[in-house]
Amino acid sequence: MAEVTFDYENLQGVEGGLEDGDLDGVRPRLKEAVDGLLGDPPGFMRLPKTREYAESSVSLAEEIRGSGATDFVHVGIGGSALGPMAVHRALNHPYYNMLSGEARRGPRVHFAENTDPATLSAVLDVADPGGTWVNVVTKSGSTAETMANFLVIRGFLVDALGSFGYQGRTVATTDPEKGFLKEISEREDLRVLPIPADVGGRFSVLTPVGLLPAAVTGLDVGAMLAGAAQCVDEVQEQGPEHQAVVGAAMHYLMDTQRGRNVRVMMPYADSLERLAAWFVQLWAESLGKEGKGSTPHGAVGTTDQHSQVQLYMEGPQDKVIEIVEVEDHPKDLSIPKAYEDLEGVGYLGGHTMAELLNVECDATRKALTEAGRPNSTIKLGAVNEENLGYLFQALEIQTAITGDLYGVNAFDQPGVEAGKEITYKRMGRPGH
Numbered sequence: 352m353a354e355v356t357f358d359y360e361n362l363q364g365v366e367g368g369l370e371d372g373d374l375d376g377v378r379p380r381l382k383e384a385v386d387g388l389l390g391d392p393p394g395f396m397r398l399p400k401t402r403e404y405a406e407s408s409v410s411l412a413e414e415i416r417g418s419g420a421t422d423f424v425h426v427g428i429g430g431s432a433l434g435p436m437a438v439h440r441a442l443n444h445p446y447y448n449m450l451s452g453e454a455r456r457g458p459r460v461h462f463a464e465n466t467d468p469a470t471l472s473a474v475l476d477v478a479d480p481g482g483t484w485v486n487v488v489t490k491s492g493s494t495a496e497t498m499a500n501f502l503v504i505r506g507f508l509v510d511a512l513g514s515f516g517y518q519g520r521t522v523a524t525t526d527p528e529k530g531f532l533k534e535i536s537e538r539e540d541l542r543v544l545p546i547p548a549d550v551g552g553r554f555s556v557l558t559p560v561g562l563l564p565a566a567v568t569g570l571d572v573g574a575m576l577a578g579a580a581q582c583v584d585e586v587q588e589q590g591p592e593h594q595a596v597v598g599a600a601m602h603y604l605m606d607t608q609r610g611r612n613v614r615v616m617m618p619y620a621d622s623l624e625r626l627a628a629w630f631v632q633l634w635a636e637s638l639g640k641e642g643k644g645s646t647p648h649g650a651v652g653t654t655d656q657h658s659q660v661q662l663y664m665e666g667p668q669d670k671v672i673e674i675v676e677v678e679d680h681p682k683d684l685s686i687p688k689a690y691e692d693l694e695g696v697g698y699l700g701g702h703t704m705a706e707l708l709n710v711e712c713d714a715t716r717k718a719l720t721e722a723g724r725p726n727s728t729i730k731l732g733a734v735n736e737e738n739l740g741y742l743f744q745a746l747e748i749q750t751a752i753t754g755d756l757y758g759v760n761a762f763d764q765p766g767v768e769a770g771k772e773i774t775y776k777r778m779g780r781p782g783h
């Protein structure tokens with residue numbers, strides 16, 4: 352069973368927070384939104400119970416691992432990269448690529464996301480062309496950043512291995528029905544994994560977009576799907592009372608009724624820093640439309656206590672701070688007793704690092720609450736596949752429902768087109 356809870360107590364009981372009547376006012380619309388989501392479910396709602404994507408991803412991952420692969424380069428951007436990066440950072444060793452032998456459960460993993468040549472050159476500096484696999488991931492099949500990164504890596508592999516060698520080590524993860532990457536995969540007989548047509552990039556972490564890279568590093572993708580399925584079952588049973596759904600109303604009201612249009616996600620675990628980055632795209636691209644939406648921001652506790660908490664405590668009253676707390680950290684270290692005669696240092700000895708982290712988490716929450724700074728908490732029993740799967744699904748559901756409350760389409764992103772168009776013109780793409 353996944354252990355994930357959402358706690359909104361400090362959005363209601365505090366100065367500047369919500370009052371009971373606020374939530375009551377939005378309940379009928381919330382019910383309508385959940386009924387709509389369950390009655391005519393968008394593609395992402397069926398992913399947790401779809402076995403075929405996990406099966407094809409795991410079987411290809413086994414082939415990749417069995418081939419003695421040294422490097423796996425995941426090429427993609429936005430929704431085609433942020434989910435896989437969040438999973439990798441959350442569940443694999445922080446220095447995964449530096450581990451050797453059994454300690455590393457698969458090839459080294461590299462993400463080619465931005466078009467910064469320094470990053471891609473660095474990947475090519477360390478990847479062994481003799482053992483490199485490339486997974487090019489794009490739903491549309493023609494995102495400029497992704498295709499540019501892919502073309503460079505393709506050249507690197509063709510030079511080292513010849514066309515045949517390159518083809519045998521390349522996976523195209525894309526819309527199976529259309530797009531230029533589909534065409535390339537047919538021309539070059541590449542392995543293909545599908546991104547279903549009805550699942551947009553930022554909702555696609557539980558398709559092969561997220562499942563293949565997770566399986567390549569030996570993670571339990573079945574457990575990730577089971578956690579997400581638990582969330583769907585709960586929403587079906589509890590409807591508008593479900594914790595993630597209630598959160599949609601809370602965040603919507605904090606913005607529209609209380610003028611708090613910044614939502615800060617602040618995990619107290621380094622491993623969840625990329626989860627916040629994944630969430631930022633989900634919330635921003637889904638809701639920022641027609642002059643509506645709130646601005647998502649990622650922070651990390653305790654690190655950002657020493658950078659941003661001053662602003663959260665005493666700056667403009669425009670934020671909701673959402674703490675992500677982890678009960679059981681995967682590792683802990685005892686702090687040795689030393690310097691016991693020095694009161695500013697000696698008190699730490701005998702405690703543990705995880706204890707300090709969680710005490711600071713609680714202390715920040717209390718300080719924010721006492722200062723009239725509304726905050727909420729997402730609590731994970733542990734950072735594991737099941738809880739992460741639950742959380743992905745819960746935040747996607749929350750975002751879709753919040754879109755409904757705002758009256759915007761949470762599944763498109765028309766605002767990104769103008770910049771793309773100018774780029775195409777300047778780079779000489781025919782027809783633009």
Ligand SMILES: O=P(O)(O)OC[C@H]1O[C@](O)(CO)[C@@H](O)[C@@H]1O
Nearest residue numbers: 428429430431489490491494552
């Ligand atoms: O998977 P694709 O089609 O390459 O798109 C990548 C990203 O670009 C966007 O279309 C625009 O930023 C996102 O919605 C998407 O996740």
